[in-house]
Amino acid sequence: MTDGTGRSGPRVLVLADDLTGANATAVRFARRGMRTLVTGGPPRTCVSAPDVLVLDLASRHLPAAQAARRVVAGASVFPDAPLVTKRVDSTLRGNPGAETAALLHVLDARPGPPVRALVVPAHPEAGRTTEGGVHHVHGVPFADSEVARDPFCPVTSSCVVEAFDVIDRPIAHVPLDVVRGDSAGLARALCDPGARVLVCDAVTEADVETLALAAAAAALGGELRWLPVDPGPFGAALVGASGAVPAGPPVLGVAGSLSRLSREQVSETQRRLGARWLDVGDAPDPVRVAADLVALARTGAALTGIRTRVPDRIDPVRAARLPVLLGEVVKRALAAAPFAGVYATGGDIAGAVCTALGADGLAVETEVQPLVVAGRLVGGPHDGLPFAAKGGLVGDTNAAVACALHLRMSFTVQAASPTAVTAREIDDGRR
Numbered sequence: 001m002t003d004g005t006g007r008s009g010p011r012v013l014v015l016a017d018d019l020t021g022a023n024a025t026a027v028r029f030a031r032r033g034m035r036t037l038v039t040g041g042p043p044r045t046c047v048s049a050p051d052v053l054v055l056d057l058a059s060r061h062l063p064a065a066q067a068a069r070r071v072v073a074g075a076s077v078f079p080d081a082p083l084v085t086k087r088v089d090s091t092l093r094g095n096p097g098a099e100t101a102a103l104l105h106v107l108d109a110r111p112g113p114p115v116r117a118l119v120v121p122a123h124p125e126a127g128r129t130t131e132g133g134v135h136h137v138h139g140v141p142f143a144d145s146e147v148a149r150d151p152f153c154p155v156t157s158s159c160v161v162e163a164f165d166v167i168d169r170p171i172a173h174v175p176l177d178v179v180r181g182d183s184a185g186l187a188r189a190l191c192d193p194g195a196r197v198l199v200c201d202a203v204t205e206a207d208v209e210t211l212a213l214a215a216a217a218a219a220l221g222g223e224l225r226w227l228p229v230d231p232g233p234f235g236a237a238l239v240g241a242s243g244a245v246p247a248g249p250p251v252l253g254v255a256g257s258l259s260r261l262s263r264e265q266v267s268e269t270q271r272r273l274g275a276r277w278l279d280v281g282d283a284p285d286p287v288r289v290a291a292d293l294v295a296l297a298r299t300g301a302a303l304t305g306i307r308t309r310v311p312d313r314i315d316p317v318r319a320a321r322l323p324v325l326l327g328e329v330v331k332r333a334l335a336a337a338p339f340a341g342v343y344a345t346g347g348d349i350a351g352a353v354c355t356a357l358g359a360d361g362l363a364v365e366t367e368v369q370p371l372v373v374a375g376r377l378v379g380g381p382h383d384g385l386p387f388a389a390k391g392g393l394v395g396d397t398n399a400a401v402a403c404a405l406h407l408r409m410s411f412t413v414q415a416a417s418p419t420a421v422t423a424r425e426i427d428d429g430r431r
Contacts, residue, residue, distance in 0.1 A: 010037075010053040012239055013081035015074045015103065017067070017094050022056040025087045025232035029054075031409070032240050053078065054087070060094035061152045064166070067095040068102035075106045083228075083239065090123040090231035091137060091147045093155065097166040100229050104169065104196070107227060116195070117167075117227045120211055120234035121160055122202035128231065129203045133173045134158045160199045169196035176201035179210060180398065182271055186214045191224070205233070205409075206402040210272060212237035248411050250297050251404045252339040253277065253305025254326055256349030257392025265345065265400035266307055272401050275303035282308070282318045284325050290332035297337050303404045305343070323348045327356030334382060341386030341407030343400065350389035357382045362389070365410075368402050369395045374410070386410035
C-alpha cells in the first residue's frame with residue numbers, strides 16, 4: 001500500500017478531530033501491539049510505515065463544511081489503507097455527523113462492497129456510556145453534564161442519533177439488549193440492509209468487544225465494509241477481532257461453583273463467545289481431562305474450560321478433593337498448550353488453582369465487576385499470567401464474559417511490545 005508517491009502506507013488510517021483524542025486513540029491500538037504514529041500530516045521521516053497512522057485534523061472547532069473538507073483531504077493521504085476509522089470526541093462535541101457523512105462519500109466512491117458506518121461512542125474506561133440511544137458522562141446524560149457548557153462546542157441533546165442526523169443515509173439504533181443478546185440477533189441487526197449508519201449502545205468494555213466480534217464476523221463474507229466511528233475503543237477492538245492483530249490463545253476457564261448464577265454465567269460465555277466447556281464429575285482424572293482440554297483449546301474458541309457436573313449430595317471427602325484435582329488439570333493443561341489467562345469461579349477453586357501453579361499470590365489490577373477481580377499471578381513458573389477470580393454468588397450474568405474479554409486483552413498487552421509515537425507535523429499550507 002502506498003500513498004501515490006511510493007511511500008508505504010498503514011494498515012489502519014484514523015482521522016481524528018483533535019490532538020488529545022488522537023493520542024488517546026493511538027494508545028488503544030498500541031495496547032494491541034501495533035506500531036502507531038500520531039501526526040498532523042503525512043509522515044515525512046518514517047523509515048518504515050506504522051501499522052496505524054492517526055491523523056490529527058484539528059477540525060473540532062471548525063464550521064461543519066470546513067471540517068468535512070478537512071476529512072476528505074485526510075482520507076486522501078493513504079487512499080489504499082484497508083481500514084479507515086473516524087475518531088470522534090467521547091462526548092460527541094464538534095462535527096461528528098458532518099465529518100462522518102463526508103467520509104462515507106469518499107469511501108463509497110472507492111472500489112469494494114457497500115460501506116456502513118458503525119457508530120459506537122462509548123468509552124467505558126472514561127465513564128462514557130450509551131444506553132437507549134442516550135449518551136452519558138459518568139451516568140449523567142451529557143446534555144445535562146458540564147460538557148454541555150463547552151463554550152466552543154455546546155451540547156443541546158444527549159441523543160446520539162441527533163448528532164448524526166445530517167447524514168443523508170438511513171440511521172438505525174442497535175439497543176443494549178440486542179448487543180447483549182444472542183449472536184444471531186446481533187448479526188441480524190448489524191446486517192440490516194435498510195440501514196447505512198448504525199448507532200450502537202454499549203455500557204462496558206465487554207459490550208464494545210462483543211460489537212467488534214460481531215462486526216468482524218459480519219464482514220467476513222466480503223459483502224460489506226465498516227467505517228468505525230468512535231472515540232477509540234471500538235475501532236481498535238474491531239481491528240483486533242478482524243485478525244489484523246493475532247487473536248492469541250484461548251482463555252482457560254475453571255467453573256467449580258455449583259450455584260445457579262455460576263451456571264448462568266458459563267452459559268452466557270457459550271452464547272456470546274462460542275466458548276466450549278468440558279463437563280467433569282466429582283473425581284476427574286487430571287491426565288485425561290487436561291488432554292481433552294488441550295484438544296478443545298485447539299478448536300479456535302475464545303474460551304475453553306472445565307465445569308463441574310456433580311450430584312446435589314456429594315461425598316465430603318470427594319468435595320474436599322475436587323478443587324485440588326481441578327488445579328492439577330489446569331497445571332497440566334498450561335504445561336501442554338498456551339492460554340491467554342485463567343478464569344476461575346468459586347473461591348476454593350481459585351485458591352487451589354493458584355496453589356497448583358506455584359504462585360505466591362495475585363497482583364490485583366482491576367475489579368471487572370464488583371467482587372470480580374483480575375490481575376496477574378506472582379511467582380512460580382507462570383509468573384505474570386493473567387488471572388481472574390470470583391466467588392460463585394457474585395457478578396451478574398455477564399461476569400464470565402467480561403472476565404474472558406479482559407483476560408484476552410491483558411494477554412495481548414503483555415505479549416506485545418507497543419510503540420506509540422507522537423510526531424506533530426502540521427502542514428500549514430494544507431490547512
